Amino acid sequence: MDTLIQIGQIIFILSVLVILHEFGHYIPAKLFKVRVEKFYLFMDAGFSLFKKKIKDTEWGIGWLPIGGYVKLSGMIDESMDSEQMAQPAQPWEFRSKPAWQRLIIMLGGITVNILLAWFLYTMIYTYYGQKYVSTNELQKNGLAFGEVGQSVGFKNGDKIISVDGKFQEKFNRMVIDILLGDKVVVERNGKQETLVLTDEHKKEILTKEGRNFIEPRLDSIIVDSVIKGSKANQAGLLKGDQIVALNGVKVAYFDELTTEINKHKNDSVKVSIVRNDAPMTLNAATDKEGKLGFYNKHLTKDDLKKRFETVNHLTFLQAIPVAVEESYTQFIYNIKQFKLLLKPKTGAYKQVKSPIGITRQLPTEWNWEFIWGFTAIFSIGLAFMNLLPIPGLDGGHAIFTIAEMVTGKTLSVKAAERVQTVGMIILLSLMALTFGKDIYEWILDAISKK
Incomplete structure (x- = not known):
């Protein structure tokens, strides 16, 4: 169906x-x-x-x-x-x-x-109104990056200030801007850093993580699911548990938890959690890779909309010039994306989809x-x-x-x-x-x- x-x-x-x-x-x-x-x-x-x-x-x-x-x-x-x-x-x-x-x-x-x-x-x-996910709202706590994002120079907690000199207020387009741009300025520990993305960096992002290489840095660590038979499963970790500390070290973000766990590979740790509003401590073991064996809760598109979406309610006359601007912006993006396709080193040409590929990405x-x-x-x-x-x-x-x-x-x-x-x-x-x-x-x- x-x-x-x-x-x-x-x-x-x-x-x-x-x-x-x-x-x-x-x-x-x-x-x-x-x-x-x-x-x-x-x-x-x-x-x-x-x-x-x-x-x-x-x-x-x-x-x-x-x-x-x-x-x-x-x-x-x-x-x-x-x-x-x-x-x-x-x-x-x-x-x-x-x-x-x-x-x-x-x-x-x-x-x-x-x-x-x-x-x-x-x-x-x-x-419906003009809707977009606000960059400022979403990156209040900084951003979280996958392995590819970190390998090309980003660090967890970075806030993106500009791409090729321009700030993108609509986070929906931030990844596209990064892939189409060259210089990304980030705020890191109160200072500005400039990252230069090569075609090879863009290929890594496109082929391995795509749009998901950037995520909001959530201010809580909620267990979404526990891998059956894992160390976390054996320790009694349950879906919905909120992890607040590891061996007494407070962790507010998932990347902080990852950093702490990596210090205790093939070791035992005390995991402080909150379950049903009650604090608890579980004794757990880590594997040789420094993992417990659970998945952190990620924000879905609907979650992003609920938490960070901005809606500008426009009258018909107000909407006309905004619609013209959006049409023009979309046309410019098509030009930039075409230029990206013409660069073989980016591997962007492999992302081109036929109606079959487009159909599979549509909502159900x-x-x-x-x-x-x-x-x-x-x-x-x-x-x-x-x-x-x-x-x-x-x-x-x-x-x-x-x-x-x-x-x-x-x-x-x-x-x-x-x-x-x-x-x-x-x-x-x-x-x-x-x-x-x-x-x-x-x-x-x-x-x-x-």
Whole structure:
């Protein structure tokens, strides 16, 4: 059932984005009297799930949910229909229209994606409010870092002051900023320290811990679960116990407890706890790695929201400029993330996901606030991707149209076919790699759960 809900969410999100994106091409095409031969939601490679011809246009739904398309008469596109191009140009064809009209048609989908994100953010901020986890609130006690975070230079208790000279008030974006930045300034024991992150450091974070390499430093140590047969289990430690001291040394944070335990490997320790508001002391042993054998309670996303979330309630008019700013910010993040992908040493390209990978990360409950927010983010991502000057994408077509407007020369049909072929090979190869990787990971996860 959970998987079905995830699949339902991704199909809904993709349907909204694809239909509106393609209408961004369809509407100006009709305004400029270009014949639209096909309008498809999803790709109909080989066959379609549904199709119906209304006047000049065949409306349909394909079986492969990786996009959609509008087929215009007189245009070399995904269909590679060169036979039509061999005939004399007709007034209703795309190629017979002025370059400026063709450019508007090609950029129509991107324009709609940006306007959609703007509209969605406006409505989300008006109805739900502008929400984010406050960096200042979350790192009041400093931050806790995993092994990778500490290996690249961070220390438990650090407070992040800035990334590349800028303070990020929204903690939701702090990890992204760190991965996209170079210099991180932290406050450590009352002094400022500067950390320089290399591409190799970023690869370590991305491949081993990801977004979880930073966590809030909780001001209490609560046992979430005890490993069966462990030293903690043998000592009588229970879920819900709060550990307050080890051998009489007070420990307020989990990293402090870890430091103290590491001093007593293969040893016996006295663990001071509070259980049901009553103080107790347990005699426990540690293993050779300096561990007791329990898991500390971590904050879930819901816990983070309850404790640290800031909600700005905005009117519709107040939300409009904030939504514009958010749309712009998301677009800039897409540019920075693309630059990160182009650096092989970071290994960021391995994190790119197909619709299958994205589906597996979606929540297992239908949540309209999340769905519309994710659709807005995805819409900006789709706009950015289509702006890339890759043949086969809107940006590729637009580049050649702009070149024509500047030089007065057009590509020959054969040259256009070759360019389109190269673009399709690039895009299909990338899709094959990302789909293959996500399917492989899905299979491995399924096997590991058996």
